[in-house]
Amino acid sequence: MSAIKFVLSYMRGLKLKYLMAIASIALAAFFSFMTPLVMKLTVDSVLGGQKINLPWGLTNFLDQFDTVPFLVKNLWVAGVMIVFIGFIGHSFSYLRGKLSAQCAEEFARRLRNSLYDHIQKLPFAWHSKVQTGDIIQRCTSDIDTVKRFMGSQLVQLGRGVIMVILVIPIMLSLSVKMTLVSIIVIPLIFAYAVIFFRQVRRRFTAADESEGYMTTVLEESLNGIRVVRAFARQDYEIQRFEDAADDYREKCRKLITVLAYYWASSDILCLIQISGVLIFGIYQTINGNISLGTLLAFTTYVGMLLWPIREMGRILTDMGRAQVSIGRLREILDTPQEKLDGYFDLPEDYRVRGKIDFLNVSFAYNEDEEPILRNIDLSIAPGETLAILGSTGAGKSTLVNLIPRLFEYSSGKIRIDGVELRKFDRQQIRRQIGIVLQEPFLYSRTISENIGLAAPGASREMIEKASQEAALH
Missing domain, CATH: 3.40.50.300 (P-loop containing nucleotide triphosphate hydrolases)
Known part of the structure; x- marks a missing residue:
């Protein structure tokens, strides 16, 4: 079963809500693209006196209502339009966050319950071979990793794709040359993100395994604290935990170092691209090839285009981590249950x-x-x-x-x-x-509940009789 099929198997009944979250992303992206167009209209046509030149047939639509003369007399309306468009866009962003979070929480609940139910039905021989701390880490940290990816990063991946699909046609309609200059670095950033993803996935696996071992050491030491103190082995156990913690820290340090290299270098690439667009746009504006409003629109659109692609590296990183976590969870879920x-x-x-x-x-x-x-x-x-x-x-x-x-x-x-x-x-x-x-x-329950654990529904008299026979009462 692939990771996608694994995720979909726990998404039954949630797909429509998740699709609504993706639709909210598309609408939020659409309204975010409208703000630069309002700015272009204001600078070029309202303040500059040029004819309206907007994509998507907006030119003919606005000419029918004498929009420019109206805005010349009521410039404040342009500001209200920008605020209103921003409010609508952020409302859809809020809806996206709410819907995706609800889906992610329900997904995690189903996965957590399924995993616990499966562990309860695994053979005793399996339990005798695995480390308890590692199982705890898989049932907590690994599930949370997958949940975060489902609730945030996967939706952001959809946002990045939608932004690229929508913004490039708008940019091409404004200026082909400026668009070509704006996308020069994009293939390099994307290839860099893919290479980074392959490198960081291996380090995430090592860090997760080290965290699982550290949890195991901690769990064993706390559960066996009476034995540790009886044999005066506190110093040994302290050193054992410190060694596990040092190993985990070292693996996390290597992981964070790779992340730091990526963010710093990708920031430089994006800033170089923005600077190049700005310099080339100023040159084109001075020569009269594009208007000042078009330049302002491009400086906004290039940021909308580059930063989501740069974020692909982080999204791919979290996707790699989620894949590692899914693989660790499937190791448990794929283990055959004990046959009754x-x-x-x-x-x-x-x-x-x-x-x-x-x-x-x-x-x-x-x-x-x-x-x-x-x-x-x-x-x-x-x-x-x-x-x-x-x-x-x-x-x-x-x-x-x-x-x-x-x-x-x-x-x-x-x-x-x-x-x-x-x-x-x-x-x-x-x-x-x-x-x-x-x-x-002993479970963290009352003595009575511990005695009656093997006999659900046992009466108070039965529990007291058992405790008397065991010399506990």
């Missing part, structure tokens, strides 16, 4: 007796690795208590995790009450098993 499978349906009120049999069971985390467990034969009767001893890393926890199907054994069979474990639906068999985890975890 199983066809041995258990009634709601059914409780397993607890007879467990391991028959020649072997397990390896990956197919190309040596098995952690090899040819295990074990039988546990209902109600029987069994202790498994072994050194660290011997596979004790892994052996237990096979029973609720957190991992899939590589070979052999495991039976619960005589039924092959793989015939059970994962969710159903897990509801039948109670596990005291090696590393207990």
Whole structure:
């Protein structure tokens, strides 16, 4: 799935509103182009006494109403027209910002919910391999990056294209020579923006990965603060975080350096282009080839033409960053969800007796690795208590995790009450098993809510009874 298809899949029902935002951009651009034409009309015809010379058939339209004689007597009307046109243009700009922001927020909400839902359904084996801090960074910073691009930069990209499409015909209708001079640097600026985009995308990827690692270090240190203090490892953890922060700072510094080079050099190119247009326009005006009003219009239009193209570099930069973020999000969303499978349906009120049999069971985390467990034969009767001893890393926890199907054994069979474990639906068999985890975890909720987490709808009496049996009450 391409990045575009990925975005469109979360834009259902929002496309019309987004198209309205783009239409608002076009209207705002249209009205922004009218202001220089009013200035040209005022300078050349009202003050200079020349005939009206405007594009789009405006000349004939204004001549029908004796516009020039009216403005000569009421010059203030020209000022009111400029203010009114500016107000209408900015109103459409406001509408564009509102609509695009609403679409971006809803897009981010859908993506965030979809990502969280997908993570909840991924296999335990996947969670055991990934870094929690990196996942948090993807679910927060990466989604925000895509949201900002959707809400601002993508719309600005449309604005730049519309500005170029509308302004060049106007400029050509005023003066072909001045237009050619005005667009000399445009191909160079655009090519420069594309080259810059390719360079900065790689640096954005490195910075995002470094930020994810720094978040992981922070998350691990805070969650394991009791262990850190118990073993007096504060200095080690501080140094570990500082190293991660220094790496992130260094990668961000390289990224910002590239950005600074681009903005400075592109500013120089744009200013050279504007200076060239102004100098050539003054020469053309002195020789009588263009009017003073046309020169004023061109000095405005060349800015409208150049700065959006210069902004293409920033837009392409943010697009590259958004593509990187989309790629990181898709790495999660493309990971296959855990299959519940199983066809041995258990009634709601059914409780397993607890007879467990391991028959020649072997397990390896990956197919190309040596098995952690090899040819295990074990039988546990209902109600029987069994202790498994072994050194660290011997596979004790892994052996237990096979029973609720957190991992899939590589070979052999495991039976619960005589039924092959793989015939059970994962969710159903897990509801039948109670596990005291090696590393207990409490949610940021009340003790009562933590106790009742595995039994939604549990009564107060049930929760109190469970806490009494666990010697908590």
